[in-house]
Amino acid sequence: MKEIFVDINQLNLHYRQKAVLQDLDWTIRRGDNWLLGGTSGTGKTSLAKAIAGQEKYQGDIKINFDQESALPAQTLFVSSWYQFKNLEGDANFYYQQRYNHKQAKDTLTVQAELLKYGQEQSLDTNEVERLLIALNFTTFKDSQLIELSSGEHKKLQLIKALWLKPQLLIIDQPYTGLDVASRRNLNDLLDEISNQGVNLILISNDDELPVNINRFAIIENGQIHERSSFESTSVVHHKILGVLPAFLTERPVYNTDEIIRMKNVNIRYAEKEVLKNVNWEVRAGEKWLLQGHNGSGKSTLLSLINGDHPQAYANDIHLFGHKRGSGESIWDIKKRIGLISPEFHWYFDSTATVWESIASGFYDSVGLFQQIPYSKKVQLDELIEYFDLKQHKNELLKALPLGKQRLALLARTIIKNPQLLILDEPCQGLDQQQTQHFNQLVNELSNNGMTMIYVGHFETQLPTCIEKRILLENGEVKVVETILESV
Structure with a gap:
């Protein structure tokens, strides 16, 4: 049997006094790559943040990193939203600001942001160029962060994650805003790093998945329920529309x-x-x-x-x-x-x-x-x-x-x-x-x-x-x- 990589026991998490996760148990074994699907609002993102140490919880989460691996002994959570700041560390922007070229100069360029990230994580800067090409992002090197669309911000998030290759990579809504070719290339890249030892957890309701996704689950009533396939995570109950106002x-x-x-x-x-x-x-x-x-x-x-x-x-x-x-x-x-x-x-x-x-x-x-x-x-x-x-x-x-x-x-x-x-x-x-x-x-x-x-x-x-x-x-x-x- 595969070695246990993440062991979660009796996990409880509340948000604004409401129980989101209740006595949740989940075992993730090394080499298992999970899709976490199902209904919006059931606690998928909260669980991901808890595993990554970004959300308070009660219970026990143990991650058994391989200390002999060449991959960083890290858990990286890629959120569905990309939070960036200007040169003074302020994250307060207004909608029209991204179209005002003079005010956009207040943020880093994509290239400067990647250089900064590579230095912080001690990454090989030569390797990122291949990722930029694969996700068709090379032409955005000189763009300011505030000028990017949602799909372009998602690509920047993904490039950082693929470049880092942490031992545990959790991505919330990986395909948000991506065009057809980018989704296909992303799946190839996710399979590639999975083959190199990265364990994946994808939070998604999209059926275009990496080949290496081999386990499936949903959250119901605050607990994990394993499913046999993607189709069984995405049962749609046809909702009858009410009377239009x-x-x-x-x-x-x-x-x-x-x-x-x-x-x-x-x-x-x-x-x-x-x-x-x-x-x-x-x-x-x-x-x-x-x-x-x-x-x-x-x-x-x-x-x-x-x-x-x-x-x-x-x-x-x-x-x-x-x-x-x-x-x-x-x-x-x-x-x-x-x-x-x-x-x-x-x-x-x-x-x-x-x-x-x-x-x-x-x-x-x-x-x-x-x-x-x-x-x-x-x-x-x-x-x-x-x-x-x-x-x-x-x-x-x-x-x-x-x-x-x-x-x-x-x-x-x-x-x-x-x-x-x-x-x-x-x-x-x-x-x-x-x-x-x-x-x-x-x-x-x-x-x-x-x-x-x-x-x-x-x-x-x-x-x-x-x-x-x-x-x-x-x-x-x-x-x-x-x-x-x-x-």
Whole structure:
């Protein structure tokens, strides 16, 4: 029998006086690589943090590192979120800051961050170049940390972990924000380090896994339950949608059929071209899928639409029938748009309750700073009920499991029944049931004539209402096509 590597006995963990893990026992043997799947909010991340020594717990966790191994006798936990700081050690950033090139200089470059990490861990700097190439990240060496998208930050996290090769590597949501090629290359790299002696624990609901994943488990009622396969960790119970609040069944009021028109749009940072001669038109009521590999320019394109990018004024961009720079303020634009993105989630007000977070969608604010009228309170309560968040409405948003945080922000996105709904990888952090439920909701919303731009890498996680597709490659439009004829 294989040697015991991690031995967990009678583990108990509470979060805000609520029992998350209860008398949990788990034995991990050397050479066993685990997938920890199942429902969002069951305690998977809390367990991972406890094993890595980042969460307080009661009970016993013993890790028997091989002191004769060439691999570091370490446990590395790669979180689903990448927390970085500026040059002065401050982690407080605002959403639009990543598009302001002058203010972005306040953070390290990718290359400087990797050099710093390599020195701290006494790593061979020659080895990291191969990882950068494998994850298609070499062109980001000179990028500031704050300029990176969620997928690019995930790649930086993964490169550090693969470079270190600790004896125990735990990755929370390893495929978040990664394009198809990057996911495939990541799995090859994970198999490679596993063959070199790294034990893996992946927290994921994705079925594209490394070959070396050979054990499967879920957490139910605070305890580990082993399963025989990936499929048995991801049973989806089809949830019946409630009645959509009446205000969301009404067609948005359009004053023009032209929602977006871009003509020869170019975005450049010094010598780096991010968007090149982009031409795109979106008409009222259309449902678009926006795709492209990590770094293709998707986030920048969306920032031009949402009014967050300062270079919008230097380009020929019409939004809702008006040319940017012709008198409309950023708030005139935002009142017509509902937006959710991983980056927006990062920078959202951490002191807001669920109720306040959703209500702020009426005013396009990051947090709620004013009283809302009774009519809006009624809509808010209807939406909270619809999203099954009633029991959490007075809790801090940050206190919820990541999946429920995302659902609350999705509710915020649609609360004003916007003319244009921008869903940038909206299902990051959701389990399979939540993903299916949300896309059912998107399909139902699409019936009211709302215009939509949906960004998603996973073909199996898309709503069926998508009609058109635009594909970016290295900042250029490569494909514009109709994929579903409107009825």
